[in-house]
Amino acid sequence: MRGLPAALLVAAGALLLGYGHLMNSYWMHIVIIAMFYAILTASWSMLAGYAGLFSLGHIAFASVGGYTSALLVQWSGIPVPAGMAVGAIVCCLLGGWIGLVCLRLSGPYLAIFTLAFSEIVRITVSTEDQVTRGMTGLHTVPLFQTSSRLPYFYMAFGLLVGSLALMGFLVHSRWGLFLRAIREDEQAAAASGVAVARFRILVFAIASGFAGLAGSFFAHYTPVLTPDIGDLDRMALIVVMTVIGGMERIPTAVGGAIGVEFLQEYLRAFGIWRLEIFGIVLLVTMRFARNGLLTPLWQQFMRLGEARHAKASATLADRPGTANAANGSGG
Amino acid sequence: MTGVAPPGANGTLIAGAALSKHFGGIAAVDGVDFSVAAGDLIGLIGPNGSGKTTLINVLTGHLSPEAGEVVVRGRRMTGRPAHELAALGIARTFQLTQLFGRMTVLENLLVPGLTRPHSTRQSAARQARTYLTFLNLGHLEGLEAKNLSGGQQKLLELGRALMLEPSVLFLDEPFAGVHPRLRDELIKRIQELHAAGRTFVVVDHDMESILRIARRLVVMARGRKIADGPPAAVRTDQTVLAAYSGL
Numbered sequence: 318m319r320g321l322p323a324a325l326l327v328a329a330g331a332l333l334l335g336y337g338h339l340m341n342s343y344w345m346h347i348v349i350i351a352m353f354y355a356i357l358t359a360s361w362s363m364l365a366g367y368a369g370l371f372s373l374g375h376i377a378f379a380s381v382g383g384y385t386s387a388l389l390v391q392w393s394g395i396p397v398p399a400g401m402a403v404g405a406i407v408c409c410l411l412g413g414w415i416g417l418v419c420l421r422l423s424g425p426y427l428a429i430f431t432l433a434f435s436e437i438v439r440i441t442v443s444t445e446d447q448v449t450r451g452m453t454g455l456h457t458v459p460l461f462q463t464s465s466r467l468p469y470f471y472m473a474f475g476l477l478v479g480s481l482a483l484m485g486f487l488v489h490s491r492w493g494l495f496l497r498a499i500r501e502d503e504q505a506a507a508a509s510g511v512a513v514a515r516f517r518i519l520v521f522a523i524a525s526g527f528a529g530l531a532g533s534f535f536a537h538y539t540p541v542l543t544p545d546i547g548d549l550d551r552m553a554l555i556v557v558m559t560v561i562g563g564m565e566r567i568p569t570a571v572g573g574a575i576g577v578e579f580l581q582e583y584l585r586a587f588g589i590w591r592l593e594i595f596g597i598v599l600l601v602t603m604r605f606a607r608n609g610l611l612t613p614l615w616q617q618f619m620r621l622g623e624a625r626h627a628k629a630s631a632t633l634a635d636r637p638g639t640a641n642a643a644n645g646s647g648g
Numbered sequence: 649m650t651g652v653a654p655p656g657a658n659g660t661l662i663a664g665a666a667l668s669k670h671f672g673g674i675a676a677v678d679g680v681d682f683s684v685a686a687g688d689l690i691g692l693i694g695p696n697g698s699g700k701t702t703l704i705n706v707l708t709g710h711l712s713p714e715a716g717e718v719v720v721r722g723r724r725m726t727g728r729p730a731h732e733l734a735a736l737g738i739a740r741t742f743q744l745t746q747l748f749g750r751m752t753v754l755e756n757l758l759v760p761g762l763t764r765p766h767s768t769r770q771s772a773a774r775q776a777r778t779y780l781t782f783l784n785l786g787h788l789e790g791l792e793a794k795n796l797s798g799g800q801q802k803l804l805e806l807g808r809a810l811m812l813e814p815s816v817l818f819l820d821e822p823f824a825g826v827h828p829r830l831r832d833e834l835i836k837r838i839q840e841l842h843a844a845g846r847t848f849v850v851v852d853h854d855m856e857s858i859l860r861i862a863r864r865l866v867v868m869a870r871g872r873k874i875a876d877g878p879p880a881a882v883r884t885d886q887t888v889l890a891a892y893s894g895l
Contacts, residue, residue: 491762491769494751498759501748504710508742510734510763510812 321622330478337470345466349538351578352473353531355571356480358559360527362570366559367488368520369500371424373552374415374431375528377438378408380547382529383536384442384449387457390537397460397537404533405526412525416518423503435552443544454541460534469538476534477571480527484567487523496520557595561602563609572611659685660721661815661847662738664707667716669699676702678871679716684816684849689842691862691879692851695891699871700851701743704818708740709733721815734763737815741805741822743851749794753785756793756804760811772811779807783837799830806837816847823854835861859883867891 340348361375386404390397419430442449449455461468487493495516498506507513536542545551554577562573577595584591602610663683669676677699684690692700705711707718709730718726720736739760748756754776761772780786783803788796793804802822809817819838823831831854838861842848852858858865865882867875869891875882882888 494755494759494762497751497755498748501750502746504730505742505746505748505808506759507710507730508708508734508740508746509760509808510731511759512729512731514729 322619325618325621330474334471334474337474338467340470342466345470347578347582349466349469349473351575352477353535353538354555354558354574354578355477356527356531357555358562358570358574359481359484359567360524360531361555362559362564362567363484363488363496363527364520364524366564366566366570367493367500368496368517369423370517370520371428372415372431372521372524373428373549373556374435374438375524375555376549376552377431377435377547378412378525378528379532379535379551380438380442380544381411382408382532383542383546384455385529386533387455387536387542388448390458391455397458401460401530401533401537404536405530408529408532409522409526412528413518413522415525416521420514420517432549435547435549439544439547439549442547449544452543454543456540457536457542459540460537473534473538476530480530481567481571484527488567492516492519557599559609561598561610563612563615565608566612566615569609569611569615572615573609576611660719661686662707662721663719664703664713665717665719667703667706667713667718669702669706669711669713671702675699675871677706677713680868680871680873682707682866682873684847686815686847687842687845688847688849689838689861689863690849691858691865692849692868693853693855693858693865694868694874696853697870698868698891700868701820702871703868704740704820704849704851708738708818731763734760734812734814737812738818739809739812739814739816740818741802741809741820743820743824745798745801745805747793747796747801747804747808750792752790753780753793753796753804754789756808757811760808764812776807776811779810783807784833797827797830799826799834802826802834803830803837806834810841814846816849817841819848819850819852821852822850823852823857831857 337345337348357375357379361372364375365371382404385407386397386400389395389403390400415431415434419427422430443451445451446453460472488496495506495511498509498511499513499516503513532546535546558573558577559570560573561577562571563569580595581591584594587594606612661684663681665681667677667680667682680699680703682703692703694700702711706713709718709725709728709732712727716726717724720733720738723736725733725736748759751759754773757776757779758769758772761767761776762769764772777786777789780789783806785800785803785807788800793801796804806819806822809819822834822838826834835857838848838850842861850858850861859879862879865875865877865879866873867882867885867888874891875885875888
């Protein structure tokens with residue numbers, strides 16, 4: 318990332334951290350939930366946007382991660398962060414297994430397969446009353462022994478920044494290039510030397526691990542964990558957030574999560590009609606901005622430094638006697 | 649543009665022995681023996697449906713044969729996935745061009761470049777730019793591959809295969825649908841690469857183009873190899889003439 322956009326993002330993050338405590342409890346909750354969704358949309362973007370694997374089972378991993386961590390902490394008494402780590406690792410392994418099982422599936426077949434997996438998880442969690450407390454909900458051990466939401470806000474922020482840094486590193490490495498090649502044409506990627514099967518399994522495992530991490534955080538943030546965490550409506554919301562933001566870039570997917578979560582709150586006055594509004598926004602996005610509403614904005618944002626640099630070069634070149642020097646330095 | 653892998657003990661880079669592949673009861677490839685030696689420039693020809701592309705798919709790991717063996721420089725590679733054969737220097741292009749459409753021209757070449765051991769982004773980009781210049785695509789490196797013309801896409805696909813520094817290049821119908829001017833350029837590039845030590849197997853229906861470049865012709869019909877030899881001899885072969893005239 319170039320200097321100016323990176324500096325602006327760091328400044329925005331610092332502002333949020335520095336002034337976060339000024340938010341009232343209600344809006345702090347919204348920000349925390351937005352960050353929970355941001356991890357889910359970013360990891361789903363890695364799966365669907367980068368690798369082209371349109372999985373509808375992503376939310377199931379949040380559920381598995383959440384219940385794994387909550388139950389483990391309850392049964393064994395291990396510290397909550399350790400439970401969260403185990404939740405993420407279990408999801409990583411389960412995600413890798415799902416990736417292996419549906420290695421030959423793509424498009425609608427993969428979507429249906431993962432949808433079925435998601436429903437199996439949800440129904441199992443709902444019906445296994447004696448273990449998960451079913452629809453009554455599981456009382457979870459809180460991450461922090463305080464009634465304030467501020468520590469959760471910092472924790473969610475840390476998890477989001479850490480997750481984005483890791484995912485950003487992955488998609489900008491050669492692995493990211495291979496994933497995009499797989500999305501474009503699996504056969505051509507294999508002919509180019511890309512181990513398609515290995516990378517498909519790997520991206521399923523990594524994305525599911527992040528979903529599990531988000532879910533395990535949610536489990537210890539909310540006092541009562543219910544099977545609703547793995548609800549299909551929530552998966553639909555992740556898809557809507559990612560698609561509206563832009564699914565082929567992690568920052569736009571994150572922007573979509575934050576934007577939609579905040580809009581949902583602002584539009585509460587419209588009652589059920591706000592969902593109609595989101596439907597219309599989705600239709601407009603798919604018709605006129607298939608790469609997402611935020612993608613052009615993000616591209617402009619990323620060019621901020623370039624524009625300034627070009628302007629400086631042009632000004633330098635316009636000065637008599639400096640044109641050659643400017644050309645030379647511009648390479 | 650060096651780095652061609654050394655051949656096996658007897659000079660054979662890749663060999664298929666008694667290869668068979670059926671689709672729904674139809675023998676697409678039926679007991680075919682096919683070997684490529686270092687420095688070969690083989691024209692693989694035959695009527696539509698004769699099994700040429702299936703043979704390439706089997707040899708490059710995109711299909712598993714039901715019978716027979718694929719050996720690459722002495723290593724048995726039957727049924728191994730395509731990326732493993734690519735790592736051993738077996739590269740290919742496709743009958744219908746298969747590029748990474750929404751990736752840039754440069755990124756299309758970086759993908760195979762970065763699969764090579766010890767490669768870095770800088771070294772792969774340097775090598776990619778060399779090939780792009782060689783293929784007259786240097787000025788298009790930032791363009792998405794889907795926006796190239798048909799002929800340019802064929803050239804880019806050739807460039808992508810070259811990025812593997814292959815020991816054998818299988819080109820599946822490289823001249824199909826290409827403007828004559830670009831076709832001549834493609835032929836020139838293939839000849840230059842062959843002169844520099846590359847080994848090619850070229851499949852095409854364009855007999856004129858094939859005969860301009862091939863040093864050896866292999867003819868297939870109904871899944872079987874019916875002729876294999878110097879172009880002058882194969883052109884007068886009665887079995888070949890019969891296959892082409894449908895007799």
